[in-house]
Amino acid sequence: MVDTPDKNRDKSGETRPVVRAAVPELRAWFAREVLPLEATLVQFLRRNWRDKGEIEDLLQEVYVRVYEAARRELPQAARPFVFTTARNLLINRFRQQQVVAIEAVADLESLEVSADDPAPDRAAIAHEEFRRLQSAIDRLPPRCREVVVLGRIEGLTGREIAQRLGISEAAVSKHLTRGLSALSDMLHRDSGDGARDE
Amino acid sequence: MSEPNAAEVKERAAEWLQRREFWNWSEADQAELDAWLAQSSAHEIAFIRMQAAWDRTQRLGALRKPMREPQRAARMRPILLRVAAACLALAVIGAASAFYLSHTPEKTFATTIGGRETLKLADGSVIHLNTDTVLRLRMDAHQRHVELLRGEAYFEIHHNAAVPFEVIAQGHRVTDLGTKFLVRADRGELEVSLVEGKARIDASEKRDSSHSAVLSPGDVAVATAGSLSVVRKSQTALATELSWQRGVLIFDNVTLAEAVGELGRYNRRKFVIADPAIARRTIYGAVPATDVDAFIRVARNVMGLKVEQKNGEIVFSQ
Numbered sequence: 001m002v003d004t005p006d007k008n009r010d011k012s013g014e015t016r017p018v019v020r021a022a023v024p025e026l027r028a029w030f031a032r033e034v035l036p037l038e039a040t041l042v043q044f045l046r047r048n049w050r051d052k053g054e055i056e057d058l059l060q061e062v063y064v065r066v067y068e069a070a071r072r073e074l075p076q077a078a079r080p081f082v083f084t085t086a087r088n089l090l091i092n093r094f095r096q097q098q099v100v101a102i103e104a105v106a107d108l109e110s111l112e113v114s115a116d117d118p119a120p121d122r123a124a125i126a127h128e129e130f131r132r133l134q135s136a137i138d139r140l141p142p143r144c145r146e147v148v149v150l151g152r153i154e155g156l157t158g159r160e161i162a163q164r165l166g167i168s169e170a171a172v173s174k175h176l177t178r179g180l181s182a183l184s185d186m187l188h189r190d191s192g193d194g195a196r197d198e
Numbered sequence: 199m200s201e202p203n204a205a206e207v208k209e210r211a212a213e214w215l216q217r218r219e220f221w222n223w224s225e226a227d228q229a230e231l232d233a234w235l236a237q238s239s240a241h242e243i244a245f246i247r248m249q250a251a252w253d254r255t256q257r258l259g260a261l262r263k264p265m266r267e268p269q270r271a272a273r274m275r276p277i278l279l280r281v282a283a284a285c286l287a288l289a290v291i292g293a294a295s296a297f298y299l300s301h302t303p304e305k306t307f308a309t310t311i312g313g314r315e316t317l318k319l320a321d322g323s324v325i326h327l328n329t330d331t332v333l334r335l336r337m338d339a340h341q342r343h344v345e346l347l348r349g350e351a352y353f354e355i356h357h358n359a360a361v362p363f364e365v366i367a368q369g370h371r372v373t374d375l376g377t378k379f380l381v382r383a384d385r386g387e388l389e390v391s392l393v394e395g396k397a398r399i400d401a402s403e404k405r406d407s408s409h410s411a412v413l414s415p416g417d418v419a420v421a422t423a424g425s426l427s428v429v430r431k432s433q434t435a436l437a438t439e440l441s442w443q444r445g446v447l448i449f450d451n452v453t454l455a456e457a458v459g460e461l462g463r464y465n466r467r468k469f470v471i472a473d474p475a476i477a478r479r480t481i482y483g484a485v486p487a488t489d490v491d492a493f494i495r496v497a498r499n500v501m502g503l504k505v506e507q508k509n510g511e512i513v514f515s516q
Contacts, residue, residue, distance in 0.1 A: 030243070031250040060204035063247075064239045072318055133255060151220055152255050158220035169221075176216035181208055184251035 026071055033078035034066060038188040041086060048090055058093075062086045136186040140179055147175040148183070202240060202445075210234070211244035215252055236313065237488060238445060304336040309349070312464045312488040314445065322356040323363065328382075328442050329464045329487070350382040352440060357395070370421045371400040375412070380439060388421045393436055401426040447487050454479050454501070454514065457493075465490050472515040476503060 038059075045058050065085050075081035137145060150161045158176070162169045214231050217223070235242050307327060309315045315327040319337065327333060331349025336342075339361070344353075346367035355363045357376035365372040365381055368388040372381060377395035381388065390399055392413040401409035401421045411428050413419055416436065419428045431439075438448040447464070449457045455477040458469040464487040471477045481501065485493045490512065497503045497514060504515045 027242075027246050030246055035247060035250050056204035056208070060207065060240050060243070063243045067239050067243050068316065137255075151216075158216075161220075173213075173216060173221070176220060177209065177213045180216055180248060180252065181212040183255060184208070184212065184248050187251045187254055188247065 026067070026074070029070065029074055029078075030067060034063070034082055035188055037079060037082050039190060041082060042189055044083065044086060045090075049093075058086075058089065062089055065089065132187070132190060136183055136190070139186065140182055144175045144179045144182070147172055148179040151176060202238065204240070204244075207240050207244045208248075211241070211248040214245065215248045219252070233312075233488070238314075304334060306332065306334045308332045311466050314442070321358065321361075324354040326352040326354075326443055328352070346381055346383050348383060350380070350384075350442075352378070352380045352393075352443065354378045368421070369423070373398045373400070379413070380436075386422060388419075390419045390421070391431065391436055391439055392417045392419075393440070399426070442487055445487050447485055449481050449485070452480060453477060454481060454497075457481055458514070461485070461487070461490070461493055464488050468511045470511050470513045472513050476501075476514060476516060 041062065042055065042059060045055050045062075046052065049055065049058060062082065062085055066082055069075070069081075069085070137148065140148060146165065147161055150156045150164060151158070156164065158169060158172050162172045165172075214234065217227065218231065235245055307315065307317060309327045309329060309331050311330045313327075313329060315331075317325040317327070317335070319325070319335075319342075321337075321342070323342070325333070325335075325344070328350035331351055332347040333349075333351055334345040334347060336344075342358075342361055342363040344351075344363075344365045346365055351365075353363075353365065353374070355374040355377050357363075357374060363374040365374075367381055367383045368386060370388045372379065372390050375396035375398060377397045378393040379395075379397050380391040380393065390397070390413065392415055394415055396412060396414060398412050399410060399419050399421065409426050411417075411419060411426060413428065416430050416433065417428050418431050419426060441448045442464075447457075447460055449460070452460075455471060458471060462469055467490055479501065481496075485496060494505045494512065497505050506513045506515070
């Protein structure tokens, strides 16, 4: 609906394999255009899929589909493309399960995916960013926060953090991993418009 | 549905990132990360996502200690470029420039050992390349023609009687009649498994009805230089054969020798079975195609074998 196969035809009407986007460009596009939609996307998936334990996997699959489609050709507008992909994925899943949640389908059908959907206001987001970062750091578990602050803000290496706190390097590594993973969820999912996981 | 567990992938991405940012990082580590990224789009995306969050936290550090950050930031660039280069090389060996020139009607696609690639064609057809595969594609208004020069590919073809789709491999021809089918070229033998629809196989490039067959779902045709035979397989068996698309190898009561042979298609490391008696033992289960260590753990813990790594070889014994 957003991208039609016809775009991949030459003017001569010749069918040909599609040109790919260069990888760095593709990665930059994904980080710039797709990741900021995560809060709304997660909200959409949660509203339409009963099993909350599968949301992470669904999100991953939407991302993989979007990424692989964009590798062939970058969509002109990321937002409608991402939500169309998510909707199609859910519809497919409903078909496979042969269990159709009526209200879910209603929601899916009514979903607006027009290209002129307003994009999030980037200036406002930038303004909020520092406050949000601080709040994300503050919500980490205490030990985890301490390690992340020493690493990211004080700029210590893993070994230095271990020495400073008198804990093992393996423990530092574990805290950092957990901290980064939690930060990635908080930063990608808390949007200024109140879209937030329960 | 076909991707690894998202929570685990996220965790792994976070682990890679902290390893790279906070600990000694060698060429070998980078190679390991590159390999992980190349394994699936899910890995690549999880890493981009983690990296993006990480880059955002830089703002926090920069505000408080502006002196420390530029060094770390400067390290990222070559790594990303290298990852990019690796991905590109994997996707389009020998054909990079052709991609951008795009008017040549013929293109060659290749995967490395352990690699996997999906080609989506403008007509809606999809071709999945398995490990170590080379395929030449020619498409125009009148023909859709694939030459499978090496390896294995799964074809999901949008049927169009006016523009037939054909695959040539090892001197045999497979013609689509509305189909999903798997083609594997291996040691002078061609194996065609029909998953859905119909296809015709001609055991020579000339259409000669004495050596041809029309396949229906479940049929597996094996063509050699002088013979063509067709057997029927269950849907489960076919699904097993296609499990590589998910990066997994399913072994359904195959011998250790066969399993190791299969694993060898996806990995550069060499396997040696030191003891003929254990070569015939059968195994059952699924392992990640490119995770040799997972297979070693199965051999050790499940089969109770001794596994040693010497001179770059992995040696199995009693």
